[in-house]
Amino acid sequence: MPPKRKNLDMGNENASKGNSVLNWSKPMDDTLVDAYLHQDIISNKVGGSFTSHAFDNILKDLKENFPDKPINKDKIKNRMKHIKKNWFPCYDLLKNGMSGFGWDPIAEMFTVELEVWQQLIQCKKSKIDQEVLVLKGGLDNIAQAISSSSTKLVKVATLPILEYEVWNLLVGLNVDEENRYAYYFYLVQKPEMLRVLLGCPWEYRKDLLFQMMKGADAENN
Numbered sequence: 355m356p357p358k359r360k361n362l363d364m365g366n367e368n369a370s371k372g373n374s375v376l377n378w379s380k381p382m383d384d385t386l387v388d389a390y391l392h393q394d395i396i397s398n399k400v401g402g403s404f405t406s407h408a409f410d411n412i413l414k415d416l417k418e419n420f421p422d423k424p425i426n427k428d429k430i431k432n433r434m435k436h437i438k439k440n441w442f443p444c445y446d447l448l449k450n451g452m453s454g455f456g457w458d459p460i461a462e463m464f465t466v467e468l469e470v471w472q473q474l475i476q477c478k479k480s481k482i483d484q485e486v487l488v489l490k491g492g493l494d495n496i497a498q499a500i501s502s503s504s505t506k507l508v509k510v511a512t513l514p515i516l517e518y519e520v521w522n523l524l525v526g527l528n529v530d531e532e533n534r535y536a537y538y539f540y541l542v543q544k545p546e547m548l549r550v551l552l553g554c555p556w557e558y559r560k561d562l563l564f565q566m567m568k569g570a571d572a573e574n575n
Contacts, residue, residue, distance in 0.1 A: 374424035376423060376424055376425060376429050378433055381419075382416070382419075382420055382423070383433070383437065385415060385416055385419050385420070386412070386416060386430065386433060386434065386437075387437065388415075389411070389412040389415040389416065390404075390412060390434065392411075392415075393408040393411060393412060398411070409427050409430065409431075412430055413425065413426070413427055413430060416430065444464070455470070512545065513542065513545050513548060514545065514548060514549050514552060515548070515552070517542055520538060520541050520542060520548065521534075521538055523551075524537055524538055524541075527559055527560045527563065528560070529560070529563070533567075536567070537563065537567060540566070540567065540570060547566055550562075550566075551563060551566070
């Protein structure tokens with residue numbers, strides 16, 4: 355039993371190390387890139403991808419140079435993804451042969467002529483201004499559409515008369531109390547039908563209201 359507990363503790367310790375936060379330094383990045391380059395040179399690849407043996411060698415190189423760091427294969431792969439993500443834009447900059455750009459191997463930084471840099475800034479600014487104008491135009495169109503839709507919705511949803519006036523209308527049409535509540539709820543919930551009713555001459559409104567309610571009952575059934 356004790357040995358098993360010891361093994362479990364060692365497993366937890368290893369897991370803890372594997373999950374530790376790893377802060378990469380420039381010397382570590384340089385070693386990582388050199389290790390990848392070496393594995394590429396000796397063709398430790400299959401179908402364009404590094405083999406498991408290649409990653410074993412890369413991990414070994416890093417552990418030998420930085421024995422106190424919690425390095426593992428997953429962290430190596432994630433770091434290389436990060437490096438590539440930042441490297442590709444720089445590579446494209448030089449690959450496309452942009453006039454005025456260069457690389458200083460001693461200072462390890464890009465160099466560019468002042469005139470070229472100013473032109474690039476102006477070009478970028480113009481592009482941003484154009485994108486802002488397009489975005490503003492799109493937002494204006496959206497706002498106009500929302501405003502138009504809101505106006506239509508308010509026009510449809512708003513009652514042409516107040517609720518108590520609807521009730522008084524039913525009383526004035528001599529709608530019996532047994533049906534008055536149902537008619538009232540119907541007209542309040544159907545502003546467009548209430549408008550139709552109000553547009554009808556007074557002497558025909560009661561008959562029209564009965565026809566409306568018959569139609570509503572038929573739809574519900």
